[in-house]
Amino acid sequence: MRTEPEPVEPEPGLVGTERGPVRAEPEPVGTEPGSVGTERGQGEPERLARAALTRIAEPGDELVGRWIAAYGACEVVDAVCGTGPPLTGAGERRWAGMRLRAAHARPQADLDAIAASDGRFVCPGDAEWPRQLDDLGDARPFGLWVRGTPVLRVWALRSVAVVGARACTEYGAHCATVLGAELAEQGWTVVSGAAYGIDAAAHRGALAARGPTVGVLACGADVAYPPGNQQLIRVLGERGLLVAELPPGDHPTRSRFVLRNRVIAALTRGTVVVEAALRSGALVTARRALGLGRHLMGMPGPVTSGLSQGVHQLLRGEATVVTDAAEVIEQVGMMGELAPERRGPTVPRDALSPAAARVLEALPGRGASDAARIACSAGVPPGEALARLHELRALGFVERDGNRWQLISRSKGHSIG
Structure with a gap:
């Protein structure tokens, strides 16, 4: 079983990885006390590495994403800090920018800060990861x-x-x-x-x-x-x-x-x-x-x-x-979570039979008319027209004035609109 050295303080130039500590070259970028290059034994290496990468790389950096998928977050951090082999795909200018950020990245301090705010750092593979x-x-x-x-x-x-x-x-x-x-x-x-x-x-x-x-x-x-x-x-x-x-x-x-x-x-x-x-x-x-x-x-x-x-x-x-x-x-939503069917307001004439509605439409908008003329206008026999007029009267749509029929005004009964 591999044993870790037990210095009083972390040695400059050591990076915690899943493979164990890797010794860096003399004076690598990012070896200030408390930086990524000296952080060891303060948490799960992969979590620390991913926390560090949130400072080193911009969100959604697909190149870094490909590196993580291929090598793991720890090796990516090692490469950025100069304690591991370089990775392909980035030019010298980009490496310089990432190393500059890595020199100031302190993932354990960030984890402590989010915990102090009653928060947490959720990584891919965690139970809470969406x-x-x-x-x-x-x-x-x-x-x-x-x-x-x-x-x-x-x-x-x-x-x-x-x-x-x-x-x-x-x-x-x-x-x-x-x-x-x-x-x-x-x-x-x-x-x-x-x-x-x-x-x-x-x-x-x-x-x-x-x-x-x-x-x-x-x-x-x-x-x-x-x-x-x-x-x-x-x-x-x-x-x-x-x-x-x-x-x-x-x-x-x-x-x-x-x-x-x-x-x-x-x-x-x-x-x-x-x-x-x-x-x-x-x-x-x-x-x-x-x-x-x-x-x-x-x-x-x-x-x-x-x-x-x-x-x-x-x-x-x-x-x-x-x-x-x-x-x-x-x-x-799930199958069956349907929105209610949209319908306009229901009006009383919606309940009329087609024959009654036809006779109702034959009445003049103003004034009264006799049953024979209404029957002619509706195109139905006089007897049927009279039967429908009595039906409409019972329902409150029309009223009788002697032998003549007329619509009941809106203030008194149904609207025909």
């Missing part, structure tokens, strides 16, 4: 930093993404809030990006219904961004879930928002775009959802609104029109 994220292939997250009590995998089993414009209209905010509440009431998890506009409205709707909701952040799970949603993000961490690919304390960038959208699309069974302009970031999520084989839905808006043009473009393609939670669930 397996649908594996559909991202080489762009799959290295791991997810999660805050909140619920189990992410369980909440993601029945989840829907609700996304849209940040500078949304009152119409869009109303639709997103109602949709979020209705989905939550039906036990569906509402997933969005905790941003301004549609995202925030969908989260607030789910929270108002005391239902499940997940915020996928483009920054660290302990960072409240955007600042104006600080209170909402705090509540999401307390009553829902906050999920991030970036380690604690890390900041968002424009590209990270775009990369975050692939996680929203992959995590859920389908995506609903409530409002989006033609250049909206929500359309990135929509395209990702389509590419992953997820259901794509859109809520139509006014044709005069620029914030509906992006949604309408999706609806002209492969997206499905939805107007409420029942129609969304019909798309993403």
Whole structure:
């Protein structure tokens, strides 16, 4: 059985791996005390390596994803730190950038920080890992930093993404809030990006219904961004879930928002775009959802609104029109979870027989007429017309004035509309 050396402090130049410690060359990049190059014996090596990679590489880095699939996270970290053989596919400039980040990566400190925030780091293969994220292939997250009590995998089993414009209209905010509440009431998890506009409205709707909701952040799970949603993000961490690919304390960038959208699309069974302009970031999520084989839905808006043009473009393609939670669930739910059939209001004349309805339509809109003229207009024998007139009288549609018949006014009886 291999025994580890027992220095008082970790020796510079040792990297914890599944194969045991590997001695680095003299003065490698990233051998500051407490860096990736000196971290040993503080946790599972693979978990530490994946936590380190969330600082070393950008989210969705497919080259690093391929390296992990081929060699494992520990060997990738070894290669970046210079304590293992180099890997193919990256130029010197890229290696220099990753090594610079590796020099400042302290995965155990990040794990301690997320634990201090009542969070955890969830890796592929963990019981809590949502397996649908594996559909991202080489762009799959290295791991997810999660805050909140619920189990992410369980909440993601029945989840829907609700996304849209940040500078949304009152119409869009109303639709997103109602949709979020209705989905939550039906036990569906509402997933969005905790941003301004549609995202925030969908989260607030789910929270108002005391239902499940997940915020996928483009920054660290302990960072409240955007600042104006600080209170909402705090509540999401307390009553829902906050999920991030970036380690604690890390900041968002424009590209990270775009990369975050692939996680929203992959995590859920389908995506609903409530409002989006033609250049909206929500359309990135929509395209990702389509590419992953997820259901794509859109809520139509006014044709005069620029914030509906992006949604309408999706609806002209492969997206499905939805107007409420029942129609969304019909798309993403199990077989038999159908939306109720839509019908207009029922009016009393719907219950009339075809013969009675024909006689009713033959009466003049104003004034009265005799039975013979009504029969002629209806194209039925006089006797049948008279029988139907008495039937209509009993039902409150017509009244008799001597030998003449007339419609009862709307204020007194049924409407014939």
